[in-house]
Every structure is written in structure tokens, then in C-alpha cells.
Amino acid sequence: MKDTYDFLIVGQGIAGTVLSYTLLRKGKSVLVISSPHHSAATRVAAGLFNPVTGKQLKKTWLAQELFPFLHRFYPEMEKTLGIRFFYPTVIYRPYRSVQEQNDWMARSSELKEWLRTDTDDAHYRRFTPAPYGGLETLHAGYIDTNLLLDRYAAYLHQRKALREEVFDYDRVEILPDKKGVRYGAYRARYLIFCEGAHGRFNPFFKDLPFNCVKGEILDIELPEALPFIVNQGVSVIPFRGEARAKVAATYQWKPLDEVPTQQARQELIEKTRDLLSIPFQVKGQKAGIRPATRPRRPFVGLHPQYPALGIFNGMGSKGISLTPFFAQQFYEYIENRKPLHEEVDIAKYFKKQ
Numbered sequence: 644m645k646d647t648y649d650f651l652i653v654g655q656g657i658a659g660t661v662l663s664y665t666l667l668r669k670g671k672s673v674l675v676i677s678s679p680h681h682s683a684a685t686r687v688a689a690g691l692f693n694p695v696t697g698k699q700l701k702k703t704w705l706a707q708e709l710f711p712f713l714h715r716f717y718p719e720m721e722k723t724l725g726i727r728f729f730y731p732t733v734i735y736r737p738y739r740s741v742q743e744q745n746d747w748m749a750r751s752s753e754l755k756e757w758l759r760t761d762t763d764d765a766h767y768r769r770f771t772p773a774p775y776g777g778l779e780t781l782h783a784g785y786i787d788t789n790l791l792l793d794r795y796a797a798y799l800h801q802r803k804a805l806r807e808e809v810f811d812y813d814r815v816e817i818l819p820d821k822k823g824v825r826y827g828a829y830r831a832r833y834l835i836f837c838e839g840a841h842g843r844f845n846p847f848f849k850d851l852p853f854n855c856v857k858g859e860i861l862d863i864e865l866p867e868a869l870p871f872i873v874n875q876g877v878s879v880i881p882f883r884g885e886a887r888a889k890v891a892a893t894y895q896w897k898p899l900d901e902v903p904t905q906q907a908r909q910e911l912i913e914k915t916r917d918l919l920s921i922p923f924q925v926k927g928q929k930a931g932i933r934p935a936t937r938p939r940r941p942f943v944g945l946h947p948q949y950p951a952l953g954i955f956n957g958m959g960s961k962g963i964s965l966t967p968f969f970a971q972q973f974y975e976y977i978e979n980r981k982p983l984h985e986e987v988d989i990a991k992y993f994k995k996q
């Protein structure tokens with residue numbers, strides 16, 4: 644292992660994975676420090692990417708930029724790692740009523756790049772009751788997050804670019820004259836924190852307005868593989884063409900812990916019963932904490948007082964869609980001084996002080 648790097652990255656959830664990969668592809672030297680004893684929301688997540696969300700069918704913020712980018716990024720990463728973890732899959736959304744059918748049909752022309760209303764409902768009705776028909780969301784899908792994190796960890800290990808240990812903030816030493824940072828035996832130009840919800844305890848970025856949210860998810864077994872994602876209130880997401888799926892997710896602000904609850908299990912089971920016309924059996928349940936933020940935008944940037952320190956966090960419930968595009972932006976910002984999107988740039992939080 645070397646002792647001098649361009650970047651030290653703390654955390655190997657989806658944020659640290661995508662950012663460190665982006666930097667390595669740009670020829671930068673990187674050491675990732677990530678703790679196997681800290682939880683990672685990415686390991687709980689359903690891995691969904693969906694450009695049109697919510698009851699009101701809203702186009703995701705920056706969908707035009709994020710989705711074409713991620714559809715190039717993940718397949719390229721699959722080639723490098725020699726695995727399949729990226730599953731572009733249509734999302735079927737049954738209408739709840741004739742009223743909703745009319746409303747959404749009317750709205751779908753604004754979103755025609757993302758939605759299809761001339762669906763073959765008979766195909767979907769084998770799996771989900773859809774008395775009023777439904778629509779399809781395009782450019783959507785899911786990734787197998789655990790496979791990605793495991794294989795990427797192995798990729799980093801091969802390059803001696805991963806240390807599995809708890810990061811100790813007290814050992815950070817900022818070097819004078821913008822010469823970077825020292826951490827124990829290591830020296831780097833930049834130290835970037837990607838700690839997910841644990842980031843709310845980071846002493847260097849403690850004033851950023853995190854608003855973390857607990858979420859729970861079920862693993863279910865089905866009689867056969869589900870060939871699409873189905874969404875209405877919750878999402879049932881197929882898994883690698885196998886006769887199993889994930890049901891995501893609940894939202895809970897208190898208590899902010901990672902303990903699965905009977906209440907969430909019941910809520911998810913009831914919603915799944917409404918959504919599937921085939922039987923299912925619950926095989927597992929997990930809880931995690933989303934690194935959400937009050938402004939509902941990621942936190943990206945360098946610390947105004949200590950510019951050797953940076954943050955790439957606050958991905959909320961959309962880490963899969965947000966990280967590829969913003970990792971590229973962060974790289975361009977650091978290396979080529981191109982401005983960050985103003986809504987993610989952390990500079991504004993420090994100006995207010």
C-alpha cells in the first residue's frame with residue numbers, strides 16, 4: 644500500500660463506490676477507508692431508479708441529465724468488474740380509479756419521453772390486478788446493490804485501494820498552505836467523506852442540514868419470476884430473474900434506528916397484497932437510514948475553510964440515480980474548477996454563518 648494519494652475516500656456505500664470509481668477512471672490515485680462495522684443504507688436499498696415518482700407522477704429532479712448518464716455509467720462499470728448488476732426494467736403503474744386513469748392519460752403527453760400509456764394490460768394482469776389498466780415508466784430499473792458493493796470491494800482490494808476499518812476523525816491533520824491532508828501514515832490532496840447517514844456526526848460538516856429517514860423493506864418469494872417492477876404506494880422489484888422480489892419501502896422519521904418493526908412489516912404486506920395477484924411469502928425484512936437532507940438535495944463540495952476536505956453525501960432515497968452524474972460533476976469541480984450545480988453546492992450553508 645502506498646502512503647500518498649490524490650484522494651482518500653471515507654465510506655464504500657453507493658456514494659463512495661461511484662465517486663472512487665469515477666476518480667480511478669480519470670487516472671487519480673485513491674484509497675477508500677470503509678468500516679465493516681458501520682451500516683450501509685446501500686445494502687438495505689431496493690436499488691431502484693425511477694424517473695417519474697410520487698402519487699402525482701412528478702418527473703424526478705434533473706431526470707434529463709441523471710438518467711442518460713446512469714444508463715451509460717453502470718453498464719460501463721459492469722464491463723470493468725465483469726459482472727451483471729444493472730437491470731433496466733419497465734415499471735408498471737396500475738391506475739387506482741377511472742378518475743386517475745383520465746388524469747394521468749391527460750398528463751402523460753407532458754412526460755411522453757418517460758411514460759407509455761398504450762400498454763398491453765393483459766400481460767401485466769397475470770401478476771397484478773389492474774381493473775382500470777395502467778401505464779409504464781420507461782428508462783427505469785434496479786441494480787443489485789450488494790453484488791456491486793462486494794465485487795467493487797474485491798476490485799479495490801486487488802489494487803490495494805481499500806482499508807476496512809473505522810475512520811477516526813481525531814487523526815485528521817490539515818496541512819498548511821493548501822498542501823492537502825494527513826491521516827495517520829497517509830497523505831492526500833483531498834479527503835472526501837461519503838459516510839451516508841453516519842455523516843450527520845462528522846465534526847467537519849456538522850452544520851449541514853441532514854434530515855435522515857428510516858426505511859424498511861421486505862424480501863419475498865414468488866411462485867415465478869416477476870418480469871417487471873410494479874409500483875403503486877410501494878414498489879415490488881424483481882430480483883435477477885429469480886422467483887423472488889423486494890418490496891420497498893416505508894418512511895419513518897422517529898425513532899431513527901435500524902431495527903425492523905412489526906408495524907412496517909404489516910404495512911408492506913398489506914400494500915403488496917393489493918398490488919400482486921399472485922401469492923407471496925415473506926422471507927426477510929431489513930431496516931436502514933436514508934441520508935436525506937432538509938433541502939432534499941445532495942451535499943456536494945469542498946469545505947470553505949479546509950478545502951482539502953470534501954463531502955459527497957445527502958443522496959436521500961435516490962442514491963442510485965444521483966451518484967453517477969454528481970460524481971462526474973464533483974470531479975470536474977475539483978480538477979477543472981467547473982461550477983457545481985448550485986442546489987447541491989454546500990458553499991451556501993457556510994455563507995449563512
Ligand SMILES: Cc1cc2nc3c(=O)[nH]c(=O)nc-3n(C[C@H](O)[C@H](O)[C@H](O)COP(=O)(O)OP(=O)(O)OC[C@H]3O[C@@H](n4cnc5c(N)ncnc54)[C@H](O)[C@@H]3O)c2cc1C
Nearest residue numbers: 654656657658678684685689690691810839858961962963
Ligand atoms: C429501505 C430503503 C430502501 C431504499 N431504496 C432505494 C432505492 O430503491 N433506490 C435508491 O436510489 N435509493 C434507495 N434507498 C436510499 C439509498 O439507500 C441511499 O440513497 C444510498 O444508499 C446512500 O448511499 P451512501 O453511500 O451515501 O451511504 P451508505 O450506503 O450508508 O454508505 C455509507 C458507508 O460509509 C461507511 N462509514 C460511515 N462512517 C464511517 C466511519 N466513521 N469509518 C469508516 N466507514 C464509515 C459505512 O460503513 C458505509 O459503507 C433506500 C434506503 C432504504 C433505507
